[in-house]
Amino acid sequence: MISLRNVSKAYPRSGDALRGVSFRLRKGEFAFLTGPSGAGKSTVLELIHFQTRPTDGEVQVSRYNSRRVRRRDIPALRRRVGFVFQDFKLLERLTAAENVAFALEVIGTPRREIAGRVQRLLSQVGLAARASSRPSELSGGERQRVAVARALATEPRILLADEPTGNLDPDAAGGVFELFSMLNRLGTAVLMATHDADFVRRHPDIRRLELEDGRLARDSAA
Amino acid sequence: MRSMREALAGFRRTPLLCALSIGATGLSLVILGLFGLVAHNIGGAIGDVERRVEVVGYLLDDAGPEQVGAARRELEALPAVESVRYVSKDEALERARRDLVEFSDVYGELRVNPLPASFHLRLREGFRTPETVSETAGMLAAYPFIEEARFGDEWVERLFALRSAATGIALALGGGFALIAVLLIVTTVRMAILARGEEIEIMQIVGAREGYIQRPFLLEGAVTGLAGGLLALGVTRLAYVVFPARFAAIEPLAWLPHVWTAGGVAAAAVLGLLAAAYSVHREVGRAYGPS
Incomplete structure (x- = not known):
């Protein structure tokens, strides 16, 4: 489903972010992407989301290959790959329901279907009762759940999460992780970047891809 | 929408x-x-103003009617030329009497008509450039019976400038x-x-x-x-x-x-x-x- 083959990424100013990274994530798999800040976790997620291209090597996501992908195919790829951020990236002027509806609207969902799908998505993340609240009225954990509902709007088969629990207290972080686990049990592959070593240690059954200084230092599945 | x-x-x-x-x-x-x-x-x-740009050729008195007729046909065939008007000596005198009223007495007493016959050439639109005007004047002046060809060269050049x-x-x-x-x-x-x-x-x-x-x-x-x-x-x-x-x-x-x-x-x-x-x-x- 996701395959990185000898991927390197260098930026003009900051230099090498990744060096020769290779791994595969299979359909329906869950993995942590760990490592200290600056190890290259966000770069890996951006490469899989085709926000940037490798300097060397290749990234394959479903049938899309970083060497051959056409610019006009990228929106279709991104609908298959949901993305959740540490800072939620919700629109403050919109309610929770409107934030989710916004994603549905911009991908061309028929207007008559939007309200029903928003309701289902918010129920799925346990936030049906907070549909009309604005982000500023929600807790951190609730905001992240809205962000997850929005990421699920395109019915992705892969969910990328960049430090999704980084701004949350332990209880809220546990709740968001449980949500990811539930989505994974329903068949969605999840790749979750985190630098919280304790959090990762508490879930030893989950595959761990450990980055160090832009290299893949350990893969618990290897 | x-x-x-x-x-x-x-x-x-x-x-x-x-x-x-x-x-x-x-x-x-x-x-x-x-x-x-x-x-x-x-x-x-x-x-x-451009439409009024004219090239005028003054004829020597000894120019014969056959020469004049042949020259007129040749000039009319030029691609740059829109029209050729021939003004005879008599017409020139008549016009001078009419246009220059203050000299009508002088013209009235003349025994010999001093004014020359002339060709008046108008050029087609797109050909009224200083170069074409000058070139046409040169062709007109080349006839042996043409004494002088004028086109107000300085004035034409200023206009185009x-x-x-x-x-x-x-x-x-x-x-x-x-x-x-x-x-x-x-x-x-x-x-x-x-x-x-x-x-x-x-x-x-x-x-x-x-x-x-x-x-x-x-x-x-x-x-x-x-x-x-x-x-x-x-x-x-x-x-x-x-x-x-x-x-x-x-x-x-x-x-x-x-x-x-x-x-x-x-x-x-x-x-x-x-x-x-x-x-x-x-x-x-x-x-x-x-x-």
């Missing part, structure tokens, strides 16, 4: 900036419009003000994009198509250009109506041809669209990487 709604929402979001952009674009184009009005009228006046200067100034001003208008629209659209930066980022992340994101901004640029063009047209028309009334001595000005006004407003809209496309390409296109 959504694009138009979003474009109008852009105007509502930053009304001052949009008004400023339309106003400044309009002002740039007003100056262009006023200059166009003046250039159009100067062009019309020059055209009138004036037209060239008017065209050059119009092009320079047009280019300059069009550039100002483009820069203003580029800035306005860029500000609109930055104001919606968060929304655009989310659209790109969830997989909205490039065209879906870009269309409202392109439309906003085109509408800004169109509004600026219409504003400029309105103000230029106002100036056209008010200006001659204040200066009664001035000949009534001719209004711009419809092709100019419609073309100008359409060009303003296209300019707005292109300026917006530049901004959109810079600010939005990057997120999708190389084509």
Whole structure:
């Protein structure tokens, strides 16, 4: 489903972010992407989301290959790959329901279907009762759940999460992780970047891809 | 429909900036419009004068009628020549008596007609350049029975220099003000994009198509250009109506041809669209990487 083959990424100013990274994530798999800040976790997620291209090597996501992908195919790829951020990236002027509806609207969902799908998505993340609240009225954990509902709007088969629990207290972080686990049990592959070593240690059954200084230092599945 | 709604929402979001952009674009184009009005009228006046450009060849008295007839046919066959008029010695004297009333006594007492017969050549439109006029005068003077050919060379050259200067100034001003208008629209659209930066980022992340994101901004640029063009047209028309009334001595000005006004407003809209496309390409296109 996701395959990185000898991927390197260098930026003009900051230099090498990744060096020769290779791994595969299979359909329906869950993995942590760990490592200290600056190890290259966000770069890996951006490469899989085709926000940037490798300097060397290749990234394959479903049938899309970083060497051959056409610019006009990228929106279709991104609908298959949901993305959740540490800072939620919700629109403050919109309610929770409107934030989710916004994603549905911009991908061309028929207007008559939007309200029903928003309701289902918010129920799925346990936030049906907070549909009309604005982000500023929600807790951190609730905001992240809205962000997850929005990421699920395109019915992705892969969910990328960049430090999704980084701004949350332990209880809220546990709740968001449980949500990811539930989505994974329903068949969605999840790749979750985190630098919280304790959090990762508490879930030893989950595959761990450990980055160090832009290299893949350990893969618990290897 | 959504694009138009979003474009109008852009105007509502930053009304001052949009008004400023339309106003400044309009002002740039007003100056262009006023200059166009003046250039159009100067062009019309020059055209009138140009049509009167004549090459005159004076004949020696011993030129025979067969020679004159043959020369006339040859001259009429020249591609640059529109018409050839032959003025006989008698006609020349008659005209002198009629036109120069103060000398009518002198002409009345003449026993011998001193005025020469002449050819008057008019040139076709597009051939009234100093070079063609001079060349035609040279061909006329080459006939052995032509004593002298005149065409007011200095005057013709000045006339064409004036037209060239008017065209050059119009092009320079047009280019300059069009550039100002483009820069203003580029800035306005860029500000609109930055104001919606968060929304655009989310659209790109969830997989909205490039065209879906870009269309409202392109439309906003085109509408800004169109509004600026219409504003400029309105103000230029106002100036056209008010200006001659204040200066009664001035000949009534001719209004711009419809092709100019419609073309100008359409060009303003296209300019707005292109300026917006530049901004959109810079600010939005990057997120999708190389084509």
